Amino acid sequence: MGADTLLDGFSGHAEQHRRELHVHCYRMLGSFEDAEDTVQETFLRAWRGRETFEGRSTFRAWLYRIATNACLDLLAKRRPEPATGGEVPWLQPYPDRLLDELPAGAADEPETATLGRETIELAYLVAVQHLAPRPRAVLILRDVLGWPAKDVAELLGDTVNSVNSALQRARAGMRAHLPAERQDWTGGDEDAGTRDLVRRFTDASVATDIPALTAMLRADVRSSMPPTPGAYFGREAVLHSWLADGYEGMTGLRAVPTAVNRQPAVAYYHWRKSEGAYLPLTMDVLRITGGRITEIYIFDADQFPRLGLPAGLPADGTE
Template identity: 55%
Template sequence: MNIDTDDLTTLDERSFGARVEPHRRELHVHCYRLLGSFDDAEDLVQEAFLRAWRRRETYAGRASVRAWLYRIATNACLDALDKRPRRPSADGEVAWLQPYPDDLLAQLPDHREGPEDVALSRETVELAFIAAIQHLAPLPRAVLVLREVLGCSARDTAVLLETTVASVNSALQRARGGLRHALPEDRGDWRADATAVEQALLARYVDCTERVDLEGLAALLHEDARFSMPPEPGMWVGKEAVVTCWAEGGFGSDAFGSVRCVKTRANGQPAVAVYVRLPGGSDYAALTLESLRFRDGAVADVVNFDRSVLPHFGLPMTLDTVQSVGTVETS
């Protein structure tokens, strides 16, 4: 049977799965943008595929299968947000925020045409952008993603969301206004990554972390550095506040143990998985995944995710002594 046919009602479950499966990664990223959580996006893609199978007779061939799946996935996300509304804290924290591995982003189909499109693609998976749009109400958030990330027309967006063009345009204006308040003012600086300066700064950050050198790390921080640990509450702003937080957490003390790092990338930016071996221990146990943003030759943001996100990156929960000799890199 030709699984590329547009008559989805003629397909058995296995053939239907083969027809929609190539869209899984881009739908997962789409759901991730709307939800801010890698795990929730995984659940919603599965829900979208299940809905698509159950409602396959609603596909009339007037649009592509891809567009039909985006419609189902978007509405599945909106339904989930309606059932379980979540709001950032008063100081802007998004407690449910999770990182997205660059290795998986590389699986996205390449619809880009030039440098501007590459920048846009990078920009719309940046952690700051994902966190910022979580401040928007669900409908404006969906409209923003559909109109300005996926490039849908106002009419197509209205059809997809089962609303009017006027409502779409109004929601987009609200989303743009909200986004201006939620995004960091210095956001554009992230585009300078992958330079020799960044690589050198990352190497110094890893070296100081592995030597448990609090003073060395403090010297790398921007004066306005920010530190957060979703899903734990609290955001520390300013070099002194960040360093104090780390010191109070035991970093730099004899009891902290020895550290090894695994360099990786998340949301188009450098990230470091941190493993700790307690005094007297044998293996290095996963502690955190740190997403980094650099500005003006310094570390501007450190977002510390708990170790539960490491499997998304294909990283182990422990490193033995042999594995830990030298810093490992996943990319």
Template identity: 50%
Template structure:
């Protein structure tokens, strides 16, 4: 670290040390709050849950104030907070054992009364989306060393789901080393381990990650901005849904597209199965007569909040948040979340 960044860090460390010495909680809290958003993203990666990440950041700040005497200015204040946040997450994961589960795919595309076949992949039922609007205050400029904090390829849902399959400490090592770009020495210090242990954990984590990431993962763009192609596909997806145009929707889906609905264990693999699962709600006697959407973004991916109007109703009620993964101009994956996530996105529950 050099130049203005180094001067700012030294000044901040001095301010923190002074605040600790005189017991100035207000000054200490003000300095801590500067890192709230990026610490929440860090906790979100560790836990896969937006709600839990909010709680763990608050826990981090409480622990930091209680242990303020341990900050001696030998590391940056930011690194010290990351250490506390990481350990808070590890403690949480130890208390709340989480296991990815075996999903089931309906045979014939139905949602009920069908046989189910177990598939080799596993699902992460606690996974929640992260609103892009909360990522913006976190994102540094491209010339800053921590630009990877919110890089698209390390915040997308597929990556978040994949790293949840790692044991907690391997997950922490992978995030610190490959996402945040910390050195092996700094990561070892954060986890009270050795460099050899960190390198070994990282090697195992990378090998496991390859088994759970989509095959085309390396082709994804690292841009944080939506592409024209993504915007166009999302708009066509919304228009086709609101017209109940099943042919149009089918044309937008890749042949091997995937549709999941966490925390439900059911998933659908392939264009035909997905269209068959949607059909009862869009065409026929039991279909919703009215559909509306509000465009948004989650995890650096295009998303649409879906609202439906029942027979004789005037208001549209929240149905779910569809987060799309788009590759080559078609939809490769749709993850639909329940309306409970709407408030985090600033979305109303009725229109």
């Protein structure tokens, strides 16, 4: 795309890349809301600097450069330090229905599609948030987007050697926060066994059947509830956190299956007699490995509208 063509229809050209830029910023920031703000900032910066686009790179690459720098600027202001201890208080889910808006093309290739799915899962997002901002940007640009080292160096105003060194550090950091084997941290394609486990987990959760839930958790299961501080590691710790919150014996629950970050999820609603309806409570996002649940992220009801979930469920006659 030439510079003259860009000036003739800037908004239309930019909007074509909105979803992929949003996902890129989401990987960098871990927050859906911050990604929204950063994409808006990206378009504002691009508009102001539109006359500087000379066509030496693609318009898409030019926008990615602006977006990456906008993310780095935000991280410097809001989060000068990366996440620690396996928890990310600012983590927010990303609805699958919006991921479906990503452009096709190379994503249709099996290896590329698998990479895209793995790098949007919450386990990956959490690990990325434990990296310092610049190595994080290098990792995403090199390993997710496939940019050459020289292009990343130009974007960051650095040398190719420095970029390669940062990539090595970032990969080492990711290995420290992800299970050793790829199949241990990605649920992969959903099969009949996964669907059955999610169904049984949902039924047991609505019934607050602690023994049944315990049998579905792997011994090294992890759980967190962003933005509430605290991450729980191991089956006993996770169960203890549920019991401490008064979950056992809770009644009046209903569930709606959904999916976020290419992972199965269950949205829960709680009966409110005063409202005469089931109102949003929490949502569990699951990671499943080898027929057991290995990770549970619990998000508050304030995420429901963005995820396209109902604002409430009507009475079903059992109340």
